[in-house]
Amino acid sequence: MERMTSPKNIPSPAVSASAANDAKTTTAPKSRTAEARSAARRPAQVMPATEGWDQAKNPEGRPLLQFKSPRVSQPPVHLADMTLPEREARFKEMGLPAFRAKQLSVHYFQHYTTDPERMSDLPKDRRTEITETMFPKLLTEIKRLTTDNGDTVKFLWRLFDGSLVESVLMRYPGRITLCVSSQCGCGMNCPFCATGQAGLTRNMSTAEILDQIVQANRVIAEGGLGNLRRDGGHDADRVTNIVFMGMGEPLANYKRVMNAVHRMVAEAPEGLGMSARGITVSTVGLAPAIRKLAEEGVAITFALSLHAPDDELRDELIPVNDKWKVDEVLDAAYNYYKVTGRRVSIEYALIKDMNDHPWRAEMLAKKLNARGRGWVHVNPIPLNPTPGSIWTSSEPAVMAEFINTLIDLGVPTTLRDTRGKEIDGACGQLAAAE
Numbered sequence: 001m002e003r004m005t006s007p008k009n010i011p012s013p014a015v016s017a018s019a020a021n022d023a024k025t026t027t028a029p030k031s032r033t034a035e036a037r038s039a040a041r042r043p044a045q046v047m048p049a050t051e052g053w054d055q056a057k058n059p060e061g062r063p064l065l066q067f068k069s070p071r072v073s074q075p076p077v078h079l080a081d082m083t084l085p086e087r088e089a090r091f092k093e094m095g096l097p098a099f100r101a102k103q104l105s106v107h108y109f110q111h112y113t114t115d116p117e118r119m120s121d122l123p124k125d126r127r128t129e130i131t132e133t134m135f136p137k138l139l140t141e142i143k144r145l146t147t148d149n150g151d152t153v154k155f156l157w158r159l160f161d162g163s164l165v166e167s168v169l170m171r172y173p174g175r176i177t178l179c180v181s182s183q184c185g186c187g188m189n190c191p192f193c194a195t196g197q198a199g200l201t202r203n204m205s206t207a208e209i210l211d212q213i214v215q216a217n218r219v220i221a222e223g224g225l226g227n228l229r230r231d232g233g234h235d236a237d238r239v240t241n242i243v244f245m246g247m248g249e250p251l252a253n254y255k256r257v258m259n260a261v262h263r264m265v266a267e268a269p270e271g272l273g274m275s276a277r278g279i280t281v282s283t284v285g286l287a288p289a290i291r292k293l294a295e296e297g298v299a300i301t302f303a304l305s306l307h308a309p310d311d312e313l314r315d316e317l318i319p320v321n322d323k324w325k326v327d328e329v330l331d332a333a334y335n336y337y338k339v340t341g342r343r344v345s346i347e348y349a350l351i352k353d354m355n356d357h358p359w360r361a362e363m364l365a366k367k368l369n370a371r372g373r374g375w376v377h378v379n380p381i382p383l384n385p386t387p388g389s390i391w392t393s394s395e396p397a398v399m400a401e402f403i404n405t406l407i408d409l410g411v412p413t414t415l416r417d418t419r420g421k422e423i424d425g426a427c428g429q430l431a432a433a434e
């Protein structure tokens with residue numbers, strides 16, 4: 001694909017004001033050094049643009065958004081797609097007693113196995129038939145990357161139709177987090193994102209989402225996630241936290257994602273028996289779905305990938321902002337807090353000269369505080385330094401000023417960990433490389 005030309009540089013409102021002041025006060029020509037110094041001090045405004053690929057556009061020339069999954073063949077039905085009563089009904093159809101459904105569910109959700117040889121409690125003459133019917137192969141591992149100290153593992157999976165998705169497993173003291181994918185590709189078309197480039201192939205099924213966790217649990221049980229603590233502290237022995245920050249926009253695949261969430265929190269053998277608090281659903285801002293999420297009755301953590309407090313920039317950075325503007329999305333996020341009592345996370349990737357200006361930190365604090373105090377936490381995310389790219393990290397001093405501005409204005413703010421980036425950049429990069 002054709003490489004994009006250099007990014008547009010347009011002045012922000014703050015820049016315009018300072019530029020106007022410069023024009024008034026500067027009459028004599030400055031020396032080159034003084035000019036260079038002044039330019040270095042002047043806050044630039046880099047606008048988002050794709051690099052090395054062309055963004056699909058709609059007839060109005062705006063980035064194309066895809067909300068509906070194309071009509072393509074769906075993965076076969078798997079045990080994890082069904083509730084426990086549905087599994088029991090299926091077993092009855094097969095002429096087997098309902099309690100066998102529970103036994104099989106224990107093998108899958110608690111022992112992480114689909115191997116008939118390891119199911120000695122099931123009738124020998126039916127084991128293969130049962131596992132072939134209830135456990136069609138959903139995810140085939142085709143690549144695994146592990147960091148040097150072994151605490152982070154990135155998986156690339158091939159699905160039944162050849163689609164590629166990723167998950168990332170990360171060990172922290174006392175907990176293990178898995179970043180899962182929820183769609184094959186993505187229809188949100190963000191200009192910085194490898195996953196969005198090819199658009200949306202299809203929604204992942206409930207079982208495809210859950211199988212990422214079960215397979216990760218199996219890898220942990222087999223010792224595939226290293227860097228165990230040596231200080232005597234407690235190590236988690238299975239995935240304790242889920243973040244929907246892999247490929248896809250989870251709220252665009254609402255029904256299947258929520259079925260998966262309900263099965264994550266359901267007690268074994270119906271599901272994985274995980275704590276709802278440890279599950280984070282992250283969205284670029286589908287306001288109606290955020291309002292629906294608040295009514296689900298499961299108190300998961302909700303994260304909004306905001307990245308800009310002003311519509312002017314966010315329209316370009318997060319194309320779905322064309323449909324739901326910053327204020328509407330923040331209102332929906334605040335409503336989530338009001339209904340569930342769960343504090344909302346605001347994700348904010350700090351990108352050099354694009355969204356890291358002090359006036360944006362002030363605007364963000366103002367918009368959050370206008371809705372109340374104590375309802376939100378901002379997580380700035382440092383990008384990797386990328387020489388020559390417009391998508392590069394903010395300078396450390398700029399980052400510190402942004403964070404301190406928010407804190408000074410009363411907004412709890414913590415720089416987020418970016419584990420996983422060292423093994424292959426952001427989400428979707430492994431799949432994009434195949």
Ligand code: SF4
Binds near residue numbers: 196197248
């Ligand atoms: S950043 Fe997220 S929402 Fe945007 S295109 Fe990528 S996967 Fe989709």
